[in-house]
Amino acid sequence: MRANYWHPLDDGRLQCDLCPRHCRLRPGQRGFCFVRENQDGQLVATTYGRSSGFALDPIEKKPLYHVAPGSAVFSFGTAGCNLACKFCQNWSISTARSVDRLQAVASPAEIAASAARQGASGVAYTYNDPVIFAEYAIDTALACRERGLLNIAVTAGFVDSAPRADFFAVMDAANVDLKSFNPDFYRRTVGGRLEVVLDTLRYVAQETDCWLEVTTLLIPGLNDSDGEIGALTSWVAGELGVDVPIHFSAFHPANRMRDLPVTQAATVKRARQIGLANGLRYVYTGNVVDLKGSTTSCPACGEAVVERQGYRIIKRLVDSGGCCHYCGTILAGRWAEPTPL
Secondary structure, three states, rough: OOOOOEEEOOOOOOEEEOOOOOEOOOOOEEEOOOEEEEEHHHHHEEEOOOOEEEEEEEHOOOOOOOOOOEEEEEEEEEOOOOOOOOOOOOOHHEEEOOOOHHHHOOHHHHHHHHHHHHHOOEEOOOOOOHHHHHHHHHHHHHHHHHHOOOOEEEEEEOHHHHHHHHHOOOOEEEEEEOOOHHHHHHHHHOOOOHHHHHHHHHHHHOOOOOOOEEEHHHHHHOOOHHHHHHHHHHHHHHOOOOOOOOEEEEEEOOOOOOOOOOOOOHHHHHHHHHHHHHOOEEEEEEEEOHHHHOOOOOOOOOOEEEEEEEOEEEEOEEOOOOOOOOOEEEOEOOOOOOOOO
């Protein structure tokens, strides 16, 4: 599949314009993500139409807590990534160096049809970053919209402005990883640039209709200090708005960070308290057992309106319009589950 977002250079190479790396590729060469290749003077998206697998997941697993709670989403990804997170939980997919691992072949129309057939509320582009298979994701999203399905992106937000606009224009909701609030952490541990991700977050929150939630994985000794969490949550409140939910998640050793300890539950709970103290209305905890941290409370009356046990909804007292059962306040989010056409 011929890719979008590139241009030829005078020396015969092609420059990929999908992400800020701007890889310059000779014939036969692939970019940092490994899936965008110069084939005979054309940039090709080698994973278009091929997936590393499909699954029906709770929407809460993305995590999204303010979109169609309790519904299932049809999830899929491809291979490769344009970042190099040393702590990646899906490293076997994101660091794959062979598209031969992609066994599942499906067109955008087939994915939309399968999601509708299985009663999903939508399709989630996840497992690896959908930015690098933007053409496939966008075409699938358009097919899903024809069937009344939601489109959900799980991304690190490391993308250039033109493809970013095209990508988020067809997404109904997104969870964006804000991996740290420290530029040095991004440079050394992620292989990216913090300012690019912050710009993406601002763009989604301020210039699109895409519902936004944020996730930060707390890694012991690296990005879990009170000062950094305070700065991060203050920025979210001030730049994105106090209604943008943020999920603080506990780290488990993986990939090239197997020597670090698991994040303690107390650390994740402390981060939640810092976020709430900085004015955020919806701060959640993940990868720990914490009823309060997984509960959605009305910001007006304080009553619990959605309680979760893991990924399961055990109590819901907010209607499809987002109204609190107790006081009638409308909570931010997209609470209605769509009816596929």
